[in-house]
Amino acid sequence: MNSEKPHKVLVIGCGSIGERHLRCFLSTGRAAVTGCDVNEELLAQINKNYNTPVTTDWELALQDPTTTAAVVATPANLHVEMATMIMEAGKHVLIEKPLSVGMEGTEGLIELRDRQGLVAAVGYVHRSIPTLRSIQSFLGSGEFGDILLLTITCGQDFAHYRPAYREIYFADHKKGGGAIQDGITHLINWIEWITGPIETVYCDAAHQLLEGVEVEDTVNILARSGKTLINCSYNLFQAPNEYRVWIHCERGSVMGDVQNQKWGTLASGEENWNWRDANHGERDILFVTQANDFLDQIEGRSTQLSSLEEGIQTLRVNLASLESSRSGTQVRI
Known part of the structure; x- marks a missing residue:
């Protein structure tokens, strides 16, 4: 991994909000970013626009030991299962809002985060x-x-x-x-x-x-x-x-x-x-702020991100x- 970019972030789901996350993590200058989606045509456009790696297999991408964190930007009914697998793989996670569409499995995320010693936050960008x-x-x-x-x-x-x-x-x-x-x-x-x-x-x-x-x-x-x-x-x-x-x-x-x-x-x-x-300024600035907060929290600094507890x-x-x-x-x- 590039020593000038200590973080490698996997963005899962590259629709409108996922593409914004990808673009804004790149804009921090602190992270290498990989885009993941099931839509290969969309991924080709992401790769062309941002010159960043892409993949259709997020589970395989999680096995990359250089990946340090993931952003979950899929429909909310998939968030808890994906966040669980991400943290089980030892990666930090930023989960798009809402955390889920039901309470099942949400409390387990807290226990898993604490056991793994990871950062897990919910992407309520209005805090930025x-x-x-x-x-x-x-x-x-x-x-x-x-x-x-x-x-x-x-x-x-x-x-x-x-x-x-x-x-x-x-x-x-x-x-x-x-x-x-x-x-x-x-x-x-x-x-x-x-x-x-x-x-x-x-x-x-x-x-x-x-x-x-x-x-x-x-x-x-x-x-x-x-x-x-x-x-x-x-x-x-x-x-x-x-x-x-x-x-x-x-x-x-x-x-x-x-x-x-x-x-x-x-x-x-x-x-x-x-x-x-x-x-x-323009809206991307808010997401760049959120991305920097997430990376800061990974590095041990206090931020204003929504915690899992607050997201629940x-x-x-x-x-x-x-x-x-x-x-x-x-x-x-």
Whole structure:
């Protein structure tokens, strides 16, 4: 292995998100990367575009002693089995969100990680957004006291940004599709990062407009974490690409405008918001940040990646939200 690149990463699944992982791990300059997929035509294009090795056999690629880590970017129903085999082979693993579509086998990942002494993280890339990282850090300082009310609104024209959504995992709940498992799960994971575990959830979800699929494209969640009341609204058809956060605490309020890359604070009794820029440029930068965090963690440094434990807790909320949307009742987690 090239001594200038101490990590060799296998990216399993080279669809849209897998290709982004491959590209962004290469962009760190710290890792050699191999792409793996069952689609040989896609692999040929990956090899041409990035001049990187490709393979159709991920299990064989794991046997390479120079491979140090793997990224699982396949449909979510395959994540736990693949992550288990990766860690059994002694490799670190970054698992795309959601961790799974059910709880079976998830707790075993923690035991296996600890027994093997490996890094295992879940790819909730919103933790890499500078606006949200800055807000998390500020709230963690305790300057404004406890969080009492948290509201997030988020939406986009999904068909414009992900035109292939009908043909991929998104169209199938069993593969991790739908707005709950694919979209609002990012918001839930970030919320739990700052509030702690969500304890109750009421979810109203529906298919409203997105053509060619039956899974939900609109989600409203009311939840509670300790004394914090939580409201989340998410849809996949609105015209503006929008992501806004409002957090009201004992001694002030915080607002984040992710799309415009800024956040602000207003202390109780003050009249003017104090705004800060939180520039992150184009979307690949977030995944490069996540890739660097993963490599840093392998090298023993603390990072802000979602742990397995946090990914499992977010999975509980995903499943509770799906249950609540079907039953029309509040679900305790």
